[in-house]
Amino acid sequence: GENVEQHPSTLSVQEGDSAVIKCTYSDSASNYFPWYKQELGKRPQLIIDIRSNVGEKKDQRIAVTLNKTAKHFSLHITETQPEDSAVYFCAVYNNAGNMLTFGGGTRLMVKP
Amino acid sequence: NAGVTQTPKFQVLKTGQSMTLQCAQDMNHNSMYWYRQDPGMGLRLIYYSASEGTTDKGEVPNGYNVSRLNKREFSLRLESAAPSQTSVYFCASTSMRGTSLSYEQYFGPGTRLTVT
Numbered sequence: 001g002e003n004v005e006q007h008p009s010t011l012s013v014q015e016g017d018s019a020v021i022k023c024t025y026s027d028s029a030s031n032y033f034p035w036y037k038q039e040l041g042k043r044p045q046l047i048i049d050i051r052s053n054v055g056e057k058k059d060q061r062i063a064v065t066l067n068k069t070a071k072h073f074s075l076h077i078t079e080t081q082p083e084d085s086a087v088y089f090c091a092v093y094n095n096a097g098n099m100l101t102f103g104g105g106t107r108l109m110v111k112p
Numbered sequence: 113n114a115g116v117t118q119t120p121k122f123q124v125l126k127t128g129q130s131m132t133l134q135c136a137q138d139m140n141h142n143s144m145y146w147y148r149q150d151p152g153m154g155l156r157l158i159y160y161s162a163s164e165g166t167t168d169k170g171e172v173p174n175g176y177n178v179s180r181l182n183k184r185e186f187s188l189r190l191e192s193a194a195p196s197q198t199s200v201y202f203c204a205s206t207s208m209r210g211t212s213l214s215y216e217q218y219f220g221p222g223t224r225l226t227v228t
Contacts, residue, residue, distance in 0.1 A: 032215050043202060043219040044155070089154060093215050098143060098162045099170065100206075100217055104154040 006103030023090035032093035116220035135203030143206040144186035148199040
């Protein structure tokens, strides 16, 4: 089955700095790569996603880049704010299994 | 639209007791999923249902059963609860947005289960 690895597991940045979280996956046929944000005690919510035919997607302060050859994709958050503090999960869609496989999560802490 | 709803929000069980977690979605989604999330951990898939009438095992199905009652409802049953099943359980459903090949997964609010 699909194997998704996410790094780092924790990330601490100063407010205003950038944060980058990286995920690697194993199945070259995977074609959809979302990122979810989970605040403490809340449900995961989609923040950005990218399809396999696109290399980069941006939405205000967040962006996702995809390298299909290397089988990795990254979440970039610029000008971080305290409200960006949360756990972020990457995921990979498995066409054959009709399911998402999640990475282990990254706890991002933004210090004011 | 209420989205994805789950009941109950909290539950405490004694070892060996049984219970059913309920999940419903009003978005006309075909696919529904059950995950568990242990403290400080990621989401692990227990079971899923790609469409009404079908169910499949995920990564951690032992100790659980599911029923896709109709298109809207997907329940998770613990027949004999064990302390290792203490976790937060999330139900989710998926839309496929036309030809955009996006599989956005919508999550319910979760059920916090403690087994003593």
